[in-house]
Amino acid sequence: MTDLVIVLFGLTLLYISAISRLEGYIRALAVQGFLLTLLVVVAGGRINIWNLAFIVLETLGFKTFVIPWFLTKVVRENEISRETEPYITNFYSLLFTSLIFAFSFFIAYWAVRNVTDVRPLHFGISIATIVFGLFIILTRKKLITHTMGFMIIENGIFLLSLAKVHEMPMIVNTGILLDLFLAVFLLGIFINKIKSSFEELDVNELTYLKD
Amino acid sequence: MIGTLLIAPLVLSAVLILARSPLLNRLAILAYAVLHMGLSVALYWRPESFLSYFMTDDLNILFLLILSVLNAGVAVYSLDFLREESISKKWNTYYAVFLLLFVFSLTGAILSAHLGLFWVFMEATTLTSAPLVFFYGQKSSLEATWKYIFICSIGISLAFVGIVLLSMGQTKLTDSLFFADLYRNVDKLAPFWLKISFPFILIGFGTKMGLAPVHAWLPDAHSEAPSPISALLSGTLLNAAFLGILRIYKMIEISRLHSEMATLLLLMGFLSLFVSAIFILKVNNFKRMLAYSSIENMGILLIGIGVGGVGLWAAMLHLLAHSLSKASFFLTSGNILHLYQTKNIDGVKGLLQKDKWSGWLWIGCFLSIVGFPPFPIFLSKFFLLTALLSKGYYFLAAIFVLLLTVILLGMGRSVLSMSCGECNVPTSGYRLSYCALVPQIVFMIILVWIGIAMPDVLNELLRRSVLLL
Structure with missing residues (x-):
């Protein structure tokens, strides 16, 4: 069951690299949030009940609903055109994503040879998600897509931390949650501001400061 | 508390x-x-x-x-x-x-x-x-x-x-x-x-x-x-x-695992020095110049812990000295910004003539940050160099000195062209209050004091922090 969910999670990455509409990205992020919730619930027996409730709130509440809703709102308010405008075509995107997967599984099997208690599928997909997030940021032009790339990295880190038996203390978990959502909201606010002073909402506009 | x-x-x-x-x-x-x-x-x-x-x-x-x-x-x-x-x-x-x-x-x-x-x-x-x-x-x-x-x-x-x-x-x-x-x-x-x-x-x-x-x-x-x-x-x-x-x-x-990870620390440290040396030579914005100098100094800290030994002590002293020098440098740059309303190095001339205190502070901060003798950065850089040499990194020590010289040259050229000469560029009538000068002067006095006669309390503080590492 866990493995199936993780494979589905991996598929969302392929889906993101193959499509070229922003709504698709947002939908994929919501699906990722939901899959993470499933994983937490399946593995839930080991975690204490308050921590579990908190993490379900985080994944189901924030990652599945609030963040996608917020991103949709930012897209709509700023009249961002729906194309993602990548620097490379979808074909190369898919190709690179496959390479990222291959690389990550290579790392995962290398890790398994060194230490015993790592599940290669889980570890591999987490690493792939993190690298994929960076890849999205590097190859897409729009600032909003960069924010989504950031969320993908965060989801990857969350998946990685689920591989661990024990949880962080509550105070730290709360802090992490607070930080991440403030970061996303702040980015959203600044996208609004950038919209009012720059012509386009993409990185090519941000070239005023340089040496 | x-x-x-x-x-x-x-x-x-x-x-x-x-x-x-x-x-x-x-x-x-x-x-x-x-x-x-x-x-x-x-x-x-x-x-x-x-x-x-x-x-x-x-x-x-x-x-x-x-x-x-x-x-x-x-x-x-x-x-x-x-x-x-x-x-x-x-x-x-x-x-x-x-x-x-x-x-x-x-x-x-x-x-x-x-x-x-x-x-x-x-x-x-x-x-x-x-x-x-x-x-x-x-x-x-x-x-x-x-x-x-x-x-x-x-x-x-x-x-x-x-x-x-x-x-x-x-x-x-x-x-x-x-x-x-x-x-x-x-x-x-x-x-x-x-x-x-x-x-x-x-x-x-x-x-x-x-x-x-x-x-x-x-x-x-x-x-x-x-x-x-x-x-x-x-x-x-x-x-x-x-x-x-x-x-x-x-x-x-x-x-x-120190010997394996030291390579990584030294690599990033020297890369930071290299990048700042390149950019300090070509920037035309004095606040950006100070920013690149921060990158340089962070690189020095990393080299310090990468080398280890005396390098650790040098890094802790450098940390302290850099914080005080760079803070007063940036605060003084704020004065210049008020007086000239520009961040361009070319737009600032004759600072000593325009505002004597800011001018001397600007030069003083520069001397402090590049490590002229009465200032403690001289000591920290000197000990770092000693640490590099004593570990047998002769080649790295040479590069270290070379890059520091390039940075000294780049910063010195800009700082002097801003401070000296006739003030024949547009300036504002802004009058600085004492609050815009006192902090830097106090920082400078502390720095000279550390550099000439390090107080025992501070020596103890540095020694204990190194022992904990």
């Missing part, structure tokens, strides 16, 4: 938001600076821990005291800075509130006894200082703020990957990310996990520290932020990130 230190800024900033009074804003900043200073000194004499998540030890007390001194200087300087009439009432309050919150998150990060909590506060420093970088609200500040939040958030996420990897290596019995437990259980951790997580943590906190090649945000944020904020960013924020690297470095040291 730690409780008061952390709760006071939160209460004060809540009051400021409600009151919205420019006078109260300035008073609150000053009051917290005094409180911070008093409590930090008290914590030096009587270390304590708070809720077990915060504590003072021989290492972080040094960082805390530096933060206190710089914060006090910035608070006094802000009295002059907030006088300016072009600042709206709203932004006057925002400045005070976010400054308090920024210092709060820095204090929290420095005092954290838990790696996860340290991370939380490090990310909080980005979020609380972003509005301060945006202060002037121009197109360029928007660009700088975006880069700042985005690059630092991504960087710090990578540090979190490192933390998760580190905790994956823990067995059930030793599962804790408190620094004390991490150090105690290092031998039970498979070296594989430490080796794989250290690069992530180095890159992650290194982004925040402004190390090349992940320094892209630093010159932009430092040049666009108001000068007192640039002083805090450069003098305290970069230090706090360095503290994170030092904490993990200690694990490396205990597990005797």
Whole structure:
């Protein structure tokens, strides 16, 4: 069951690299949030009940609903055109994503040879998600897509931390949650501001400061 | 005491938001600076821990005291800075509130006894200082703020990957990310996990520290932020990130992986020196020049811990001296900005003629930062060079000297062309108050004092912090 969910999670990455509409990205992020919730619930027996409730709130509440809703709102308010405008075509995107997967599984099997208690599928997909997030940021032009790339990295880190038996203390978990959502909201606010002073909402506009 | 230190800024900033009074804003900043200073000194004499998540030890007390001194200087300087009439009432309050919150998150990060909590506060420093970088609200500040939040958030996420990897290596019995437990259980951790997580943590906190090649945000944020904020960013924020690297470095040291990881530290250190040497030669914006100099100095710190031995002591002295010198350098750059209304090096001529005090401070800060003799940076660079030579890194020592000379040349040319000669460029009629000069003068006096006759208290502080590593 866990493995199936993780494979589905991996598929969302392929889906993101193959499509070229922003709504698709947002939908994929919501699906990722939901899959993470499933994983937490399946593995839930080991975690204490308050921590579990908190993490379900985080994944189901924030990652599945609030963040996608917020991103949709930012897209709509700023009249961002729906194309993602990548620097490379979808074909190369898919190709690179496959390479990222291959690389990550290579790392995962290398890790398994060194230490015993790592599940290669889980570890591999987490690493792939993190690298994929960076890849999205590097190859897409729009600032909003960069924010989504950031969320993908965060989801990857969350998946990685689920591989661990024990949880962080509550105070730290709360802090992490607070930080991440403030970061996303702040980015959203600044996208609004950038919209009012720059012509386009993409990185090519941000070239005023340089040496 | 730690409780008061952390709760006071939160209460004060809540009051400021409600009151919205420019006078109260300035008073609150000053009051917290005094409180911070008093409590930090008290914590030096009587270390304590708070809720077990915060504590003072021989290492972080040094960082805390530096933060206190710089914060006090910035608070006094802000009295002059907030006088300016072009600042709206709203932004006057925002400045005070976010400054308090920024210092709060820095204090929290420095005092954290838990790696996860340290991370939380490090990310909080980005979020609380972003509005301060945006202060002037121009197109360029928007660009700088975006880069700042985005690059630092991504960087710090990578540090979190490192933390998760580190905790994956823990067995059930030793599962804790408190620094004390991490150090105690290092031998039970498979070296594989430490080796794989250290690069992530180095890159992650290194982004925040402004190390090349992940320094892209630093010159932009430092040049666009108001000068007192640039002083805090450069003098305290970069230090706090360095503290994170030092904490993990200690694990490396205990597990005797130092020789393998030193390559990585030296590589990033020298790359930072190289990048800043190149850019200092070509920049035409004096605040960006100072920002690149910060990158250089962070590189020197990393080289210090990469070499080890005497290098560690040199790095701690350098940390202290750089914070004070760079803070007064940035504060003085704020004076120049007021007097000439430009950040271009070409647009500033005859500073000594225009404003004698600012001019001499500008030259004094330059001499201090490049390490001319009475100043302590001379000592730290000298000992670092000795450490490099004694470990047999002759080639690296040569490159070190070469790059430092290039930086000296680049900065010296700009600083002298700004200070000397006739003041024949447009200037403003802005009159600086004493508040815009006193902090730098005090910092300079402290620096000369350290350089000529190091007080025993400070010597002890540095020695103990090195012993803890």
